[in-house]
Amino acid sequence: MQPFRLLRPNLARLRRSIAVGLTLVAAAAPVMAQSQQRSVSLIRDAEIEQLLRDYAAPIFRAAGINAGGTKIILINDRAFNAFVADGKSIFVNIGVLMDAATPNEVIGVLAHESGHLAGGHLARLRQEMQNAQILSIAGLLVGVGGVVAGARSGGSAIGNAGVGAMGAIAGPQELVRRSLLAYQRSEEQAADRAAVRFLSVAGMSAKGMLTVFRRFAENSAFLSKAIDPYTLSHPMPSERIAQLETLAKQSPHFDKLDPPALQARHELMRAKLMGFVERDAGVARRYGMADQSMAARYARAISDYRSGRMAQALAAMDRLIGEQPKNAYFLELKGQALLEAGRAREAVPVLRQAVALAPQAGLIRQMLGHALQQTGDKALLDEAIRELSNAAAREPDSAEVHQHLSNAYAAKGNIAMAELSAARHAFAKGDWTVAHTQAxxxxxxxxxGSPAALRARDIVEYVPPDKQQ
Incomplete structure (x- = not known):
């Protein structure tokens, strides 16, 4: 188990969630009728998730968004993109975090997506798509009627009528498509305006948001001359930049800089991503040995640990902890390295310190519980169950925490709770059959009537989406 985790989510559930979404980018190319599906993997990390929550908190307050009910989910994709889905989730590609030079750029992205959430754009987009479907069907029926009429007229009129009818079929569908795209463009512009307003209310600059969209404009400039603007789901980059620049510069906070402490956390976050997702060579190119910044040493420590240079990695981690002894995430990283090296007993005191410094971080508690269990010391099982139960309450959708909890209960001899945790593990993975059996x-x-029994009954009585009427 790792604090920085690459997850393969329940793809059926995730695809249902993002089937209709409003994206940050896509203006460089027209919407295509078909898209190639790629495998999706998510990343979980306590440090990065807390930083993103801190970035988003003032925006959510300004937008009237319930921060507790809104998730920011990291996707393992280097493309610079973000989107909203299901009305309560913002998906952010790690490319946004790795390419953004300042916190303000990421904050601008989150502000734009918050504009979609606060404006209820996703719900209205679904309604527009339903309306478009009805119009498309109506147009199709008109076209089919033309074909039938031509067939009844007989002779050479059939061919002419058929050609005309095919135009009648295609024409309304193209009109409907363009109407839907026009609607999406208007919602993108509304989200831009809302984002600038939220940033202003929060006392933050919109300069980072402007920087992001300028980058998009530069990347897509060579394509824009050959694209029909009416086939795009987003406004043309040049138009978007012009509108944003006017709005952004009206704010009294336009030239406000990110606090140095926040910038430092941002650099550590980027270094962590580099250390975990890039190979040694990529880390070396980004952070050469001459670079002795904390971020560079953090990235190299992670790279060393991932490459098996454990003594070197632990020494680097100890130096980082010595400089920032209250940094829970440096301690978490060392605990992870020790645990994965089979040194669970050494990892336990380090992770206890991390939990004491970040008691709200369910992922760190999950690792501590796992380390306690991995020591094989039965005297530590109660503490392991306590920490894992706490983590499960904070991370109910984590399949991993329920798996560890099931193992801990089984080692303790509590078979009923072991089976319930196994059911929750299967449920989190989307394996409804196993979940039902174990529950x-x-x-x-x-x-x-006990809370555990009620939870088990909820799983037993759950009807999977594909079985619902």
Missing amino acids: SRALAKLPQ
């Missing part, structure tokens, strides 16, 4: 077994053993 049924647990329910037969748990005290009737």
Whole structure:
């Protein structure tokens, strides 16, 4: 188990969630009728997620968005993109974080996506798509009617009528498509305006947002002359920049800089991503040995640990901890390295310190619970169950925490709770059959009416989406 984790999510659930989404980018190319599906992987990391929550908090307050009910989800994709889905989630590619030079650039991205959430754009887009479907069907029926009429007229009129009818079929569908795209462009412009307003209310600059869109404009400039603007889901880059620049410069906070402490955390976040997702050579190119900044040493320590240079990695981690002894994430990293090296007993005190410094971080508690369990010391099982239960309450959708909890309960001899945790593990993975079986077994053993029994019954009675009427 790692604090920085690459996850393969329940793809069916994720695809349902993002089937309709409003993206930050896509203006450089027209919307295509078909798209090639790629595998999706998510990244979980306590440090990065906390930083993004800190970035988003003032924006969410200004927008009236419930921060507790809104997730920011990291996607393992180097493309610079972000989008909203399901009305309560913002998906951010790691490319946004790795390419953004300042916190303000990421904050601008989050402000734009918050504009979609606060404006209810996703719900209205679904309605527009339903309306478009109805119009498209109506147009199709008109075209089919033309074909039938031509067939009944007989003779050479059939061919002429058929050609005309095919135009009648294609024409309304193209009109509907362009109408829907026009709607999406208007919502993108509305999200831009809302983002600038939120940033101003929060006392933050919109310069980073402007920087991001200028980058998009530069990258897509060579394509824009050959594109029909009416086939885009986003405004043309030049138009977008002009509107944003006018709005952004009206704010009294336009020239406000990010606090140095926040910039330092941003650099550590970027270094962590580089250390985990790039090979040694990539880390070396980005952070040469001459670079002795904390961020560079953080990236190299991670790279050393991932490449098996454990003594060198631990020495670097100890130096970082010596400089910032209250940095929970430096301690977390050392705990991870020790745990994965089979040194769970050494990892436990380090992770206890990390939890004490970041008690709200469920992912760190999850690692501590796993380390306690991995020591093989039965005297530590109660503490392991306590930490894992705490983590499960904070991270109910984490399949991994329920798996560790099931193992801990089994080692303790509590078979009913082991089966319930196994059911929750399967449920989090989307394996409804196993979840139902394990929950049924647990329910037969748990005290009737207990919280655990009620949770087991919820799983037993759950109807998967593909089985719902």
